[in-house]
Amino acid sequence: MHPEFASESVGSSGPIVIELGVLGHDADDEWGVPGPNGRPRPNPWLVVLLLLACCTAGATAAAQPAAAARLVFSAAGVVDSPQVMGDNLLATVEGPTGVQVTAYDLTTGRVRWEYQPPRRMLVQPAGDTVVIAPVSCSQRAPFDTYGVDVASGRRMWEIRGAPLWLVEDAPIVIIKQTQRCSEATIGFDAQPGTKATWIGLDVASGEKRWEIEVPPGVNLAVGVNTGGRASWLAVAERGTITTYDLTTGRDVGRYEVPAAEQPDHSGPPPRIMGAGDQLLAVTSTRAGFTITAHEIPGLRPRWTNAVTPPRTNRVDLDGVTARECGQVICLGPATETIGLDRNTGAERWRAPGRPLRVGTGHALFMKAPPVADVPMFVVHELATGATVSELRDTDLLNRNYGDPLLRRSDEREGQDARLWQLDLAAGTFKTVTVLPGPYANCDAGGRYLACRNSDGQLQVWRLPVDCSPSCGGRAATVASSRLPWQRP
Numbered sequence: 207m208h209p210e211f212a213s214e215s216v217g218s219s220g221p222i223v224i225e226l227g228v229l230g231h232d233a234d235d236e237w238g239v240p241g242p243n244g245r246p247r248p249n250p251w252l253v254v255l256l257l258l259a260c261c262t263a264g265a266t267a268a269a270q271p272a273a274a275a276r277l278v279f280s281a282a283g284v285v286d287s288p289q290v291m292g293d294n295l296l297a298t299v300e301g302p303t304g305v306q307v308t309a310y311d312l313t314t315g316r317v318r319w320e321y322q323p324p325r326r327m328l329v330q331p332a333g334d335t336v337v338i339a340p341v342s343c344s345q346r347a348p349f350d351t352y353g354v355d356v357a358s359g360r361r362m363w364e365i366r367g368a369p370l371w372l373v374e375d376a377p378i379v380i381i382k383q384t385q386r387c388s389e390a391t392i393g394f395d396a397q398p399g400t401k402a403t404w405i406g407l408d409v410a411s412g413e414k415r416w417e418i419e420v421p422p423g424v425n426l427a428v429g430v431n432t433g434g435r436a437s438w439l440a441v442a443e444r445g446t447i448t449t450y451d452l453t454t455g456r457d458v459g460r461y462e463v464p465a466a467e468q469p470d471h472s473g474p475p476p477r478i479m480g481a482g483d484q485l486l487a488v489t490s491t492r493a494g495f496t497i498t499a500h501e502i503p504g505l506r507p508r509w510t511n512a513v514t515p516p517r518t519n520r521v522d523l524d525g526v527t528a529r530e531c532g533q534v535i536c537l538g539p540a541t542e543t544i545g546l547d548r549n550t551g552a553e554r555w556r557a558p559g560r561p562l563r564v565g566t567g568h569a570l571f572m573k574a575p576p577v578a579d580v581p582m583f584v585v586h587e588l589a590t591g592a593t594v595s596e597l598r599d600t601d602l603l604n605r606n607y608g609d610p611l612l613r614r615s616d617e618r619e620g621q622d623a624r625l626w627q628l629d630l631a632a633g634t635f636k637t638v639t640v641l642p643g644p645y646a647n648c649d650a651g652g653r654y655l656a657c658r659n660s661d662g663q664l665q666v667w668r669l670p671v672d673c674s675p676s677c678g679g680r681a682a683t684v685a686s687s688r689l690p691w692q693r694p
Contacts, residue, residue, distance in 0.1 A: 275655060276668045277667055278312070278667060279310070280663065281297065283662050284658050286328075286658075288648075288649050288658055289329060289331060291331040291651070295654075297310065297656075297664055300662070301320070305327075307321045307323065307329055308320050324340075324350075326341050326342075328340075332372055333410070335353050335362065335410055343388055343390065349387050351365055353412055362412060364412075365412065367381040367390055369382075370394050371394075371428070373406065373435060373436055373452050377408060382405075383402060383403040384402050396427070396477065397425055397426070404439070406453075416456075417455065424441050428440075428480050429482060429502060432565065434606075434607040438450060438452055438458075438480070440478055440485050445462060445463045445465075447461045449502060458504075461500060461507075476489040484499045484508065484530075484548070486498070488526070490522060490526075492515070493514075494513050497513070499535075499551060509551040513546070516541065516556070517542040518539045525539045527560070529561070530548075532565070534547060534555075539560070541558065542558055543561060554589075557584070557586050557591050559571040560574075561586075562610075563608075564588070565609070565631045566631045567630070569586055570584075571583070582597070582598060583600050585597070600612050603645060603657070612628060613625050613626065613645070623641045623642075623643065624640050624641070625640070627650075639667065644660075645659050653669045654668060
């Protein structure tokens with residue numbers, strides 16, 4: 207399924223030592239030569255030291271541990287990432303009669319409602335509705351998706367099929383219906399091998415807004431924004447590309463591929479990929495990628511460019527993705543990303559790994575790990591591809607879209623862990639709070655933070671009224687000051 211439906215204490219601060227070399231020991235070196243009035247003038251080195259001492263004191267004060275948040279409530283047996291939804295917290299809990307979805311009041315911890323689905327489900331907030339779908343397929347039970355009212359926990363609708371995306375600027379969830387249960391759980395497939403029906407469903411009422419029949423053996427692409435919401439679908443079939451508006455389900459553009467551009471079946475087939483408001487038609491050979499961009503929705507060709515292949519052992523396009531990355535388009539497999547100019551297709555930069563979270567100016571990349579090593583998270587500036595920060599021994603705690611929550615994964619036993627947030631627009635970090643131990647999954651909303659540890663223990667904290675004064679005074683600019691686990 208799509209990810210939207212599918213997962214030493216850094217708070218300590220020692221003294222800052224500044225090495226300026228060995229100073230002289232006689233009086234003239236310490237105090238300087240006498241001035242015209244007979245009084246000794248301060249040595250310039252002493253002035254420098256005093257200024258540095260002031261700066262050091264300010265830096266040390268700015269690095270003091272953040273104020274700890276106030277614990278509101280705890281719960282046991284949580285089997286999935288908690289999700290903050292307004293003044294509710296949604297959690298999947300192992301109860302006495304099986305797994306259930308539980309909504310807690312964030313301010314008190316009181317259970318507002320419990321919903322018991324047929325088996326373990328994935329939970330996705332969607333406005334005033336919670337979309338709930340199975341995590342796996344069972345031939346003995348129908349593969350149904352449910353809509354539950356967030357205020358009461360009452361089931362409002364159910365439909366056969368699996369959810370793919372929520373739609374941008376519309377209260378619609380896209381449901382994929384297939385004939386066999388196993389096909390329903392595949393989620394989005396760029397080259398489906400079987401027939402499917404895509405349905406635009408009103409998340410509040412369960413009413414069908416539109417249906418699109420997708421035949422087998424076609425090539426699909428979807429335009430998804432940085433928040434993970436879809437806006438258009440493209441279907442390439444027998445030399446024709448058709449685009450659909452996912453708000454209305456209407457055909458909004460067609461492009462007849464010229465005969466000279468159609469594949470001769472001697473190599474890997476071309477693929478279409480969505481990148482914001484552009485559709486990319488990509489052909490791969492051992493010499494590299496040939497890319498033609500089309501505008502959405504009219505499909506007018508905008509540019510064509512060829513790039514040398516990224517670092518990968520594959521010639522086909524399996525595993526290659528595209529997405530809008532601020533001023534560029536990010537294209538490539540998990541091993542390397544190519545930044546292409548949005549207007550011309552010219553290559554601007556290359557970076558190892560693939561972007562996990564993208565903002566207007568920066569993105570958090572994950573490098574493909576070597577054998578027996580952990581992934582490394584890297585912050586890149588999107589305009590130039592420059593490395594802003596490398597984060598070692600770091601966990602990404604929140605699975606949903608938005609600014610990442612990060613913590614070190616090598617906290618010493620008994621020490622508190624500081625939770626950091628990366629501002630993807632500015633490329634800056636700030637401390638959110640101090641956690642009393644390691645946690646695997648977190649979500650934040652407003653003044654509340656909810657985290658689950660590896661033992662299934664859930665804890666919810668109320669954050670300070672204004673976090674910025676207690677988070678080091680301001681967000682630390684990574685270009686000038688490093689987090690404790692960044693590469694020097």
